[in-house]
Amino acid sequence: MVEWLLNPWVISIIVVSVVVSNIAALKYTANMKFGYRDKIKYLHEKQKREEAQKDEEKKDEQS
DSSP, rough: HHHHHTTHHHHHHHHHHHHHHHHHHHHHHHOOOOOOOEEEEHHHHHHHHHHHHHHHHHHHHHH
């Protein structure tokens, strides 16, 4: 049994299957979408940051 597990072909197949499954998992998680509430919260925070940045630029121009 151990000789069969240490066969280079078996080891190669196991390594290739692990690599392929990891790539598939990364592709799946890379395409995940925000939930509606998370997206709204993110957009509100982004808007606040942009307004704060504009206010700072106006203060710098006036100085």
